[in-house]
Amino acid sequence: MTFRWYGPQDPVTLEKIRQIPLVRGVVTAVYSIPAGQAWPMEEIRSLRETVHSAGLEMEVIESVPVPEEIKLGAPAREAQIEKYCMTIRRLGEAGVKVVCYNFMPVFDWTRSDLRFALPDGSTCLAYSRDVIEEMDPAAQTLSLPGWDESYTKAQLRDLLQAYRSVSPRQLMENLCYFLRRVIPVCEESGVQMAIHPDDPPWGLFGLPRVVTGEEGIDYLLHAVDSPCNGITLCTGSLGASPENDLPHMAAKYAAMGRVSFVHARNIRRTQEGFHESAHPTVCGSLDLYAVLKALHENGFDGYIRPDHGRDIWGENGRPGYGLYDRALGACYLNGLWEAICRA
Numbered sequence: 001m002t003f004r005w006y007g008p009q010d011p012v013t014l015e016k017i018r019q020i021p022l023v024r025g026v027v028t029a030v031y032s033i034p035a036g037q038a039w040p041m042e043e044i045r046s047l048r049e050t051v052h053s054a055g056l057e058m059e060v061i062e063s064v065p066v067p068e069e070i071k072l073g074a075p076a077r078e079a080q081i082e083k084y085c086m087t088i089r090r091l092g093e094a095g096v097k098v099v100c101y102n103f104m105p106v107f108d109w110t111r112s113d114l115r116f117a118l119p120d121g122s123t124c125l126a127y128s129r130d131v132i133e134e135m136d137p138a139a140q141t142l143s144l145p146g147w148d149e150s151y152t153k154a155q156l157r158d159l160l161q162a163y164r165s166v167s168p169r170q171l172m173e174n175l176c177y178f179l180r181r182v183i184p185v186c187e188e189s190g191v192q193m194a195i196h197p198d199d200p201p202w203g204l205f206g207l208p209r210v211v212t213g214e215e216g217i218d219y220l221l222h223a224v225d226s227p228c229n230g231i232t233l234c235t236g237s238l239g240a241s242p243e244n245d246l247p248h249m250a251a252k253y254a255a256m257g258r259v260s261f262v263h264a265r266n267i268r269r270t271q272e273g274f275h276e277s278a279h280p281t282v283c284g285s286l287d288l289y290a291v292l293k294a295l296h297e298n299g300f301d302g303y304i305r306p307d308h309g310r311d312i313w314g315e316n317g318r319p320g321y322g323l324y325d326r327a328l329g330a331c332y333l334n335g336l337w338e339a340i341c342r343a
């Protein structure tokens, strides 16, 4: 069991994380280096030292961002891939076993509301199809919660323009090109790449998305058939689409030995889209018990962390990443796991 930690600036401190029962390590990253730059060894070592002195492990990195040039298949990708490989080698040297990454063009996870109120007074992240569809990312006025604010409007327009000629098929080929270069380095370094599915698992604003379900995942796993080419099974991301049968996918990919990392959380699908929920099965649309059981039955012994939590007990946390509800999630998941193992 691991727990995401956003570095020394995170109000959820290592000391607090250390006190959550059975949490052994943190999932973190070097946040000071822009995408496309190799992470300096001394930064990696110092981060590891900080984590270790708090009595925790640092075996999972989330994430090493993939620069847009690589996703676009632009000529600059060659140099970018070299730098990415350099980071992988250094992480392997520092004892890192899994690198979580994603291949979503321009926008990472997307929500329409970061403080959606639930009947019990807690708040969570929510997605309304109508609200999102009315937005135009190229427009001057657009500002969506959680979006990368580092682009100017002009840069964002250029980037969106550049993606106009990238079909989903081409995006997948760009992903496979990247993996063919990176996975051999991972094999030498003892590092597993764990691709995070697109969140939500459908195209947005005319941008392609290809890691949305079984078809895309099967394709990328077979394109580079190595145990180092794995996935992050994010139940909440995949589960936003009712077409994704999560217990089936958990069983299938765990049996293949390709589930390197699990993000466990629940969501409730609604008329408007979905909102996030507390972790227990009855609190949402996803059967977390069935997912964990499928993982157990198929030999999963990798890393897991509770994914997004709600804001509860007056906490005003980083969206999705407060302490309390994620800690409750860790305890729930550990309880399920103990019961599954002992049964």
Ligand SMILES: [Mn+2]
Residues within 6 Å of the ligand: 196, 234, 237, 263, 307
């Ligand atoms: Mn996730």
